[in-house]
Amino acid sequence: MSGTMLYQPGKTFLHRADARAKIAAIIVVLVVALTTTRIDVLVALTAVVVIGLAVLARITPASYAKALLLIIPLVLLLTLLQSLVQGGPALATIGGVSLSRAGVLLGLGIGMRLFAMGICFYGFSVTTSPSDIALALHKVGVPYKFAYLTSFAFRFLPLLQDEARTLLTAMAVRGSAESSSRHPLRRGRAIVRMLFPMLAGSMKRSSDIALSMELRGYSLPGPRTFYRTTSFRTGDALLVVGVVLLAAALLVMQWQLPAPFTEGA
Amino acid sequence: MTSPALAVTGLTVRYEGAERRALDEVGLVVAPGEILGILGPTGAGKSTLLQCLSGVIPHHEDNAAMRGEIEVFGRPLGDFAGLSEITETVGLVMQDPEVQLVNTVVREELVWGMENRGIPVPEIEKRLRRATDLFDIGGLLDRFTHALSGGEKQRVVVASVFCLSPRIMLLDEPTSELDPAGTEGVMDAIRVLADEGVTVIVVEHKIEELAVYADRLVAMRAGRIEAAGTPREVLMGPAAPDRPQVLDIALRLRERGHWDAELPLSVPAAVAGWQAMTHDPQSDRNHS
Numbered sequence: 086m087s088g089t090m091l092y093q094p095g096k097t098f099l100h101r102a103d104a105r106a107k108i109a110a111i112i113v114v115l116v117v118a119l120t121t122t123r124i125d126v127l128v129a130l131t132a133v134v135v136i137g138l139a140v141l142a143r144i145t146p147a148s149y150a151k152a153l154l155l156i157i158p159l160v161l162l163l164t165l166l167q168s169l170v171q172g173g174p175a176l177a178t179i180g181g182v183s184l185s186r187a188g189v190l191l192g193l194g195i196g197m198r199l200f201a202m203g204i205c206f207y208g209f210s211v212t213t214s215p216s217d218i219a220l221a222l223h224k225v226g227v228p229y230k231f232a233y234l235t236s237f238a239f240r241f242l243p244l245l246q247d248e249a250r251t252l253l254t255a256m257a258v259r260g261s262a263e264s265s266s267r268h269p270l271r272r273g274r275a276i277v278r279m280l281f282p283m284l285a286g287s288m289k290r291s292s293d294i295a296l297s298m299e300l301r302g303y304s305l306p307g308p309r310t311f312y313r314t315t316s317f318r319t320g321d322a323l324l325v326v327g328v329v330l331l332a333a334a335l336l337v338m339q340w341q342l343p344a345p346f347t348e349g350a
Numbered sequence: 351m352t353s354p355a356l357a358v359t360g361l362t363v364r365y366e367g368a369e370r371r372a373l374d375e376v377g378l379v380v381a382p383g384e385i386l387g388i389l390g391p392t393g394a395g396k397s398t399l400l401q402c403l404s405g406v407i408p409h410h411e412d413n414a415a416m417r418g419e420i421e422v423f424g425r426p427l428g429d430f431a432g433l434s435e436i437t438e439t440v441g442l443v444m445q446d447p448e449v450q451l452v453n454t455v456v457r458e459e460l461v462w463g464m465e466n467r468g469i470p471v472p473e474i475e476k477r478l479r480r481a482t483d484l485f486d487i488g489g490l491l492d493r494f495t496h497a498l499s500g501g502e503k504q505r506v507v508v509a510s511v512f513c514l515s516p517r518i519m520l521l522d523e524p525t526s527e528l529d530p531a532g533t534e535g536v537m538d539a540i541r542v543l544a545d546e547g548v549t550v551i552v553v554e555h556k557i558e559e560l561a562v563y564a565d566r567l568v569a570m571r572a573g574r575i576e577a578a579g580t581p582r583e584v585l586m587g588p589a590a591p592d593r594p595q596v597l598d599i600a601l602r603l604r605e606r607g608h609w610d611a612e613l614p615l616s617v618p619a620a621v622a623g624w625q626a627m628t629h630d631p632q633s634d635r636n637h638s
Binding site: 091092094214215216236237239240243244247290293294296297298299300301302303304305307308309310311312313 | 404406410433434437441442444446448449450451452453454455458461462463464465466467468469470471474492494495496510511514
């Protein structure tokens with residue numbers, strides 16, 4: 086992954102698409118992902134998302150591969166747990182412990198679900214300007230003051246990253262071997278140690294930010310103007326229709342085709 | 351008679367648990383269109399004074415007890431409905447630019463305050479053009495705010511407050527992260543604003559800049575105003591917290607009998623003084 090899930094300006098179809106269309110597409114993907122645990126359907130869904138991002142936004146798997154690698158231990162853990170708690174025929178027996186076939190499939194299905202949703206969110210955040218997200222939410226009826234907070238969160242994510250980096254560097258230059266260690270446990274200890282000063286700094290900063298926002302009229306009750314405008318075009322409608330059709334096809338696939346890797350399948 | 355832009359009487363502030371007053375019976379009158387520079391060491395009360403003048407104390411800071419009178423164009427600050435109404439007249443630029451950049455892209459940052467105030471889009475565009483020209487930030491408009499350098503952030507923050515067209519601008523160390531060229535650019539912009547009638551109060555440690563650009567200076571120490579007057583009066587007086595280096599050099603040269611011209615507050619003035627002293631009328635006659 087390129088480091089962050091922050092917006093990267095571009096001129097692709099997805100970059101130009103209305104944020105409302107992209108939010109609708111995400112919701113459709115989430116509905117499909119959350120309504121099935123069938124691994125074949127989820128693999129197909131993930132493939133659709135990956136190909137969709139490559140074609141419509143020129144986002145290749147290489148740009149989010151690192152993030153996916155981070156999810157793999159979680160998926161393996163989930164699969165192991167499910168294989169131990171689920172019943173049914175065993176896929177394998179290791180040291181007298183049976184690993185359920187249904188559990189393994191369920192764990193892998195949940196993993197694919199995480200992949201599909203994560204890649205989808207990644208694609209959305211790197212192709213959509215935070216202010217467009219706020220504007221889209223406002224257009225669908227969310228009061229601007231709340232809609233703006235989504236944009237605000239994207240602004241302060243890099244600020245927190247910078248602060249964390251500064252604190253870790255400050256610890257390293259004062260002789261803390263943990264803060265520059267590549268060992269995940271040692272590094273984890275440094276991060277835990279860093280959390281309190283980071284939290285304290287964030288609390289102090291949040292008061293200044295609130296003041297700064299108030300000084301520029303954030304809390305004014307009067308009507309607001311919008312410098313940027315968005316419009317829902319034919320291409321946006323086609324995006325939503327296309328995603329809905331693909332989702333329908335996946336659901337039909339779930340109902341019509343027998344589940345794979347089952348007895349007699 | 352026109353009211354002063356700001357009139358302060360007996361302003362006293364004490365922070366909760368503090369041993370001494372942050373401001374102690376401060377009195378001040380600032381004329382419309384004036385650039386007032388505030389000097390003083392750390393802890394002198396400069397930032398607290400700006401916070402009082404902008405209404406941040408008492409409206410936002412609840413750990414400070416304040417008494418005294420502040421009038422903005424003849425209207426007591428206490429008569430304003432709240433911070434939002436005060437900011438229609440008084441714009442404050444705080445020290446840390448990082449906490450004042452609340453949008454992801456510079457263009458959005460500049461227009462955000464105007465959108466909040468419901469300013470029509472054509473007027474927003476007009477002010478945006480003016481701000482980008484005045485603060486030389488045209489090339490930054492599509493950049494991410496988190497990716498700007500410290501100096502660029504400061505210029506964007508000052509410009510975003512300028513876009514709100516306040517009649518009074520309070521600037522707390524607006525050039526602390528700027529290089530000499532950037533500092534000169536911001537100070538030039540401040541001069542332009544003052545010439546157009548905007549009152550500017552600027553807290554700065556760069557004495558050389560204030561000496562050149564400010565109409566008047568105020569020197570503060572331990573919450574009190576120790577001296578006020580023209581830059582020359584304040585910087586030559588005993589209460590000056592520091593002096594421009596060039597003035598110090600000229601004073602030493604004068605002690606040794608090598609400087610007869612007017613004492614300079616800036617390098618160009620020193621060069622002019624030096625040229626005047628070394629000018630040989632005989633050589634001029636020979637050349638002509």
